[in-house]
Amino acid sequence: MKDNTNILTIITWVILLSLASILLDDIRQFDFNQFKEFQNWAESADKNESWFTSKNAIKWSYYVISVALFFFRGYLIYGFSYFLSILKEIEKENYFSDNNIRSFKKIGNIFIWYTINVFVLRFLLASTRKTTFNFFNELKAEFTFLIPAGLALYILAEIFKQAKKTKEENDLTI
Amino acid sequence: MPIIVNLDLILAERKMKSKELAEIIGITTANLSILKSGKAKAVRFSTLEAICKALDCQPADILEYVEG
Numbered sequence: 001m002k003d004n005t006n007i008l009t010i011i012t013w014v015i016l017l018s019l020a021s022i023l024l025d026d027i028r029q030f031d032f033n034q035f036k037e038f039q040n041w042a043e044s045a046d047k048n049e050s051w052f053t054s055k056n057a058i059k060w061s062y063y064v065i066s067v068a069l070f071f072f073r074g075y076l077i078y079g080f081s082y083f084l085s086i087l088k089e090i091e092k093e094n095y096f097s098d099n100n101i102r103s104f105k106k107i108g109n110i111f112i113w114y115t116i117n118v119f120v121l122r123f124l125l126a127s128t129r130k131t132t133f134n135f136f137n138e139l140k141a142e143f144t145f146l147i148p149a150g151l152a153l154y155i156l157a158e159i160f161k162q163a164k165k166t167k168e169e170n171d172l173t174i
Numbered sequence: 175m176p177i178i179v180n181l182d183l184i185l186a187e188r189k190m191k192s193k194e195l196a197e198i199i200g201i202t203t204a205n206l207s208i209l210k211s212g213k214a215k216a217v218r219f220s221t222l223e224a225i226c227k228a229l230d231c232q233p234a235d236i237l238e239y240v241e242g
Binding site: 173 | 201205208209213214215216217218221
């Protein structure tokens with residue numbers, strides 16, 4: 001089991017580092033290509049124009065949504081990092097510990113919140129760009145598999161909770 | 175717990191040490207201590223049988239129900 005745990009830890013680290021580097025690269029590209037464009041627009045924009053109904057709102061919301069999307073990708077990476085704490089507990093042979101139950105719940109939470117928020121943000125982004133938002137196409141998108149994964153982790157947390165109780169009872173059966 | 179384990183009394187009567195009993199019945203002294211302190215959630219029939227055999231007594235001599 002220890003060998004498997006080591007391999008899984010290495011795989012998790014590789015996934016985490018790849019996800020983080022992709023995110024950082026996307027942020028860098030966003031800064032260089034789009035933020036300059038945004039700055040140019042901000043300089044030439046009519047400052048007397050009302051905020052909410054004008055182009056200002058559309059431009060600002062576009063950038064705010066883009067930043068929020070980056071934030072949620074970071075949040076997802078943070079969620080993945082909980083797998084490392086689960087693997088650490090497994091290495092210590094604490095299979096049914098409170099830490100594991102908490103970690104499973106947290107990962108489940110993060111997966112579900114990430115999907116819901118990204119879904120809403122994509123909808124908002126589509127409305128600011130005035131492009132069409134196809135609800136079913138978005139649901140088909142690869143990121144929505146995180147909802148069943150999140151639910152599965154919630155169920156796993158409940159199973160581990162019961163398993164912990166049973167283990168405690170078994171330990172106290174002489 | 176309303177179930178009292180009188181193992182200490184029987185051991186004293188038989189002039190046997192906990193460690194000795196643990197060795198005879200094949201459990202650890204830590205587990206025997208859990209049993210004696212009343213922290214145990216359950217007792218296996220096999221353990222009870224081994225204790226009765228080692229101490230030459232009946233289960234009722236070891237376990238007692240006290241309404242509480």
